[in-house]
Amino acid sequence: MMKEITIYDIADKLKISAATVSRGLKDHPLVNHKTKKLIVDAAEEMGYRSNYMASNLRNQKSNVIGVIVPRLNSSFMSDVIAGIEKVVNDANYNLFISQSLETMKKEASNAKAMLNNRVEGLLVSLAYDTADIAHFEPFIKRKIPLVFFDRVFEHAACPQIYIDNYKAAREVTTHLIDQGCKRIVHITANLLRSVYSERFNGYKKALEEHQLEFDDSLLIVNDLSSQAGVAAAGQILKMPVLPDGVFVANDLCAISCMQTLKKHGINIPQDIAFAGFNNDPTACVVEPNLTTINYKGYEMGEAAAKLMVAHLNNYDVKQMHSVVLRSELIIRESSLRNKSS
Amino acid sequence: MMKEITIYDIADKLKISAATVSRGLKDHPLVNHKTKKLIVDAAEEMGYRSNYMASNLRNQKSNVIGVIVPRLNSSFMSDVIAGIEKVVNDANYNLFISQSLETMKKEASNAKAMLNNRVEGLLVSLAYDTADIAHFEPFIKRKIPLVFFDRVFEHAACPQIYIDNYKAAREVTTHLIDQGCKRIVHITANLLRSVYSERFNGYKKALEEHQLEFDDSLLIVNDLSSQAGVAAAGQILKMPVLPDGVFVANDLCAISCMQTLKKHGINIPQDIAFAGFNNDPTACVVEPNLTTINYKGYEMGEAAAKLMVAHLNNYDVKQMHSVVLRSELIIRESSLRNKSS
């Protein structure tokens, strides 16, 4: 192992004190220009690299921002992470990333690890089954900024970044109704998560606004996976009266469900109109192209990270606003019946 | 800011030395069982959390593994990252993740940041234009394990994780030839990257094996983006003689190219057979389903991370084997002409 150069080595070489070297390296005004140059040159020549572990200890800050997400490998989430990385990197922080794999247990253990690693802030999108945020209390107690995005949780101390899921879902459902749908199945996940309950509420609201009764036999709750989509298709096919529309809370599940129905001879959108949520890359590749809600993960990641960095730069700013990002309905063939409209 | 509890606080409270507290907390044999219990209980009660910055400084290790990838938000790469995260997390390391955004410059600056942050190992998939790995020399010099995956670089000191791109490409091309293709376009990216040059070589080899002349007017080099696929389709349409097969070095570009051609009235696979690379989720959604090479990012991430962890646990093991992962040709409708075969 190569011996690392420290400021003491530089100090010795220049017959100067380590304090001066430390100040010189960071352009402190208390050091002479000429000395500064000598120091910087010597550091360069000797191959010095600052030891962040020492400086972090001394400064009592880790320069790290933590991220906990359910899974890293979804189209949406990887966009979010990319956005976060960009902002965090530009702000000279480092990123600790971990995934909860959709369980509250892992989420809690990850949170603990983040806490012990002294992250200066934590960005979180909650797991499916997270019922409370007790495991994040240590952060709140210590006033370590905690920002929720997408799968958020209401808490006075925690800013949130999300889209208006209620409005979006209402919009989608209204669109399906406009296309003549009267029996609309809604496939979603754990209603504990506000993203899903909001979408569900938006769906119900749209029905209500059009004098359609909500029928809970048309509500399918699963994990929105690809397999769940196939199963849901099976469930739909077994319904005594077939629905004429399906609104799924994500594209992945929507597509596998739609394709399964298609294989069983159902015409999309004539027999059943389809709409998803997220605008995954697959949505505009599948045939028919999937109507969906577009909301860009990259921007959400950027927004969350920017909010975090802002807080870290001036924590006193107690105006921790929540941010609602734009989302839009993208109408494609999977739901377009009256081509004229 | 809440005052953090240190081992000294615990020591004071128990009227014991800090050294004993330190040893007690980590179950060191030199501490009495009863004392140990007292210490652990007091720590729990006082809300103690170990300060990794102090311990890292003292132990001269950061417990962090770095990752530099071109982009985080691709289907393949997010799978890789997920696999890496899983392994690294289980091994009680933390992950620093950064993206080079396909430029060598950013890659170098990220590498420098990783170095200063004292990562204990670095996992890298190279940017498009990285011509040499001088910016990683400081790692090699310091014997900090450096592992390349997917977009690898040959260097005696650096293990690599990859698939046999040559073989896979040869297989794909042979398959296209078997389907009756005689003029096969190959769309790929910067041949500086071995993943692409190997695929190109495999493609040429297959041609040669079937007495087909390589025609460099059939080689299209771009950045394999979705837009590039559209442009490539334009290029193909303008060819004096249309090709009867296209082998693209990734699915994203393959699909946009195929769809564009389809819109222009080309029949897939009758007029032109298509094959991609990667088996993106979109590949089995697009119509016709895309023939491609399947190789799982998640497993590659796992393999790379496991290799890294193994090295960190016993660096002397100089048998830094490179790992070649399995890949397989998945034949789908986009290339299937003789349904019988």
Added chain:
DNA sequence: GGAAATTTTACAATCGATTGTAAAATCGCT
């Protein structure tokens, strides 16, 4: 009961950078 053996605990230095404060060096000016 007391010396030897063994267990348990405390001391003190260390990791490397940082910073308030004191001391030293330099400068300006009469």
Added chain:
DNA sequence: AGCGATTTTACAATCGATTGTAAAATTTCC
């Protein structure tokens, strides 16, 4: 030259955990 004002540098403590070694406490056994 000499004195105050100012610039420049050095000292020493600090951040919190770790660990070799010495010292203290306890146990064992004759």
